[in-house]
Amino acid sequence: MYPARFRYEAPRSLDEALALLAEHGDEAKVLAGGQSLIPMVKLRFASPELLVDINGVPGLGYHREAASGVLEIGALCRHVDLEFSDVLGDLRPTMAAAAPLIADPIVRNRGTLVGSLCHADPQGDWASVMLALDGEVVAESAAGRRTIPVSEFVTGPFQNALRPGELAVEARVPVPRGIPMGRYLKLERRVGDFATVGVAVAVETSDGAVTRAGIALTGVGANNIKAVEAERVLVGSTLDRATVAESARLAAEAARPRTDHRGSAAYKRHVVRTFVERALRPRPAVAA
Amino acid sequence: MNGREETGVLKRQVTITVNGEARTVELEPRVLLAHLLREGLGLTGTHIGCDTTSCGACTVLFDGSAVKSCTMLAVQADGHEVRTVEGLAQASELHPVQEGFKEEHGLQCGFCTPGMMMSAMALLERDPDPTEEEVRWALSGNLCRCTGYQNIVKAVLWAAAKLRPAGVPS
Numbered sequence: 001m002y003p004a005r006f007r008y009e010a011p012r013s014l015d016e017a018l019a020l021l022a023e024h025g026d027e028a029k030v031l032a033g034g035q036s037l038i039p040m041v042k043l044r045f046a047s048p049e050l051l052v053d054i055n056g057v058p059g060l061g062y063h064r065e066a067a068s069g070v071l072e073i074g075a076l077c078r079h080v081d082l083e084f085s086d087v088l089g090d091l092r093p094t095m096a097a098a099a100p101l102i103a104d105p106i107v108r109n110r111g112t113l114v115g116s117l118c119h120a121d122p123q124g125d126w127a128s129v130m131l132a133l134d135g136e137v138v139a140e141s142a143a144g145r146r147t148i149p150v151s152e153f154v155t156g157p158f159q160n161a162l163r164p165g166e167l168a169v170e171a172r173v174p175v176p177r178g179i180p181m182g183r184y185l186k187l188e189r190r191v192g193d194f195a196t197v198g199v200a201v202a203v204e205t206s207d208g209a210v211t212r213a214g215i216a217l218t219g220v221g222a223n224n225i226k227a228v229e230a231e232r233v234l235v236g237s238t239l240d241r242a243t244v245a246e247s248a249r250l251a252a253e254a255a256r257p258r259t260d261h262r263g264s265a266a267y268k269r270h271v272v273r274t275f276v277e278r279a280l281r282p283r284p285a286v287a288a
Numbered sequence: 289m290n291g292r293e294e295t296g297v298l299k300r301q302v303t304i305t306v307n308g309e310a311r312t313v314e315l316e317p318r319v320l321l322a323h324l325l326r327e328g329l330g331l332t333g334t335h336i337g338c339d340t341t342s343c344g345a346c347t348v349l350f351d352g353s354a355v356k357s358c359t360m361l362a363v364q365a366d367g368h369e370v371r372t373v374e375g376l377a378q379a380s381e382l383h384p385v386q387e388g389f390k391e392e393h394g395l396q397c398g399f400c401t402p403g404m405m406m407s408a409m410a411l412l413e414r415d416p417d418p419t420e421e422e423v424r425w426a427l428s429g430n431l432c433r434c435t436g437y438q439n440i441v442k443a444v445l446w447a448a449a450k451l452r453p454a455g456v457p458s
């Protein structure tokens with residue numbers, strides 16, 4: 001399959017990229033990893049007039065912990081970089097769990113986290129992870145920079161909050177305040193498939209009690225869903241069995257699954273509930 | 289400027305090192321890397337299977353890492369190195385990865401094989417001594433409809449053993 005014709009620019013600096021985006025506005029589409037965009041243009045779901053390929057822009061491939069402790073992920077940081085990262089470590093367990101589950105190893109060599117957030121596929125995994133972690137996206141344009149919470153960045157299926165002329169240059173994850181614990185659980189029919197159901201859980205505890213809780217769902221709605229009620233009941237708890245069960249019930253209630261070839265709505269809801277319980281009780285007590 | 293206007297489309301001249309040889313071609317930006325390799329350069333060892341980023345038949349090495357060449361524009365390879373299955377054998381001697389597929393009967397119809405081999409190459413260059421589990425993980429983006437993968441995994445492990453210094457294929 002060939003894409004429809006487009007013009008192609010490969011800027012060599014961020015300024016040059018931003019100038020191109022400022023000049024061409026919403027006629028231009030940014031090409032980073034291309035693992036969603038290129039299939040879209042091949043299938044002609046998208047026919048941009050201009051592709052601005054940022055792969056030649058230096059200095060965007062990083063992921064690093066800033067002096068403040070905030071995790072910064074550049075627009076060209078590939079999934080594979082996060083899969084084999086020395087930076088995520090024990091502080092970012094939800095991200096470390098999700099990275100090897102993104103698509104398949106070949107796609108992970110090219111695709112980017114920031115691109116995945118921009119693409120805003122309701123079945124994308126990273127948006128759930130970033131919702132659970134209260135992540136943000138940094139948008140830069142010729143006019144300056146602004147920071148947008150992921151909860152506001154994803155505005156609908158395949159829609160984001162970027163304005164014409166803006167480039168998503170970085171994703172940011174706040175500093176964990178307590179002891180972080182988290183998982184990303186994904187049910188897929190085979191490796192590389194989209195999630196039938198994905199659940200991101202990120203909690204922080206201090207003296208055994210939950211100080212912060214994040215839960216977000218993949219593949220069970222028109223967007224990734226932040227399960228706010230399910231998060232709320234966890235805060236202040238010691239993750240006791242009854243509270244976890246209640247949180248899992250509320251998460252399943254927040255899901256808006258549809259019956260399709262991957263399973264029935266009831267089944268997907270059940271999996272959400274099971275995954276939340278499993279993620280919050282990763283090591284069940286073993287009888288002595 | 290790099291390019292010229294022709295029927296309203298800007299063609300670009302790109303130079304890509306393919307299997308160690310610099311190739312300069314002029315093409316439209318919408319030409320995919322898989323198309324350039326097969327139709328532009330006649331390297332039909334790279335297969336196009338699903339054409340939708342799922343099957344991995346079109347896998348090549350791009351600057352040493354495995355990519356799906358149906359999901360990259362050929363212009364993106366300008367100034368970069370691409371390695372295809374044709375780049376594996378030296379003169380009349382098969383590469384150990386190819387030999388492994390032969391020895392362990394790692395194929396039936398053979399359609400997925402070039403992609404499997406290129407993913408195996410990327411793995412073995414990164415990790416010369418992978419476990420069976422690591423081989424399966426590394427090949428999980430390549431689909432095979434025939435073999436059930438058993439012999440493919442054996443073939444890659446055979447090649448790993450052969451490639452290791454003083455390795456003795458079991």
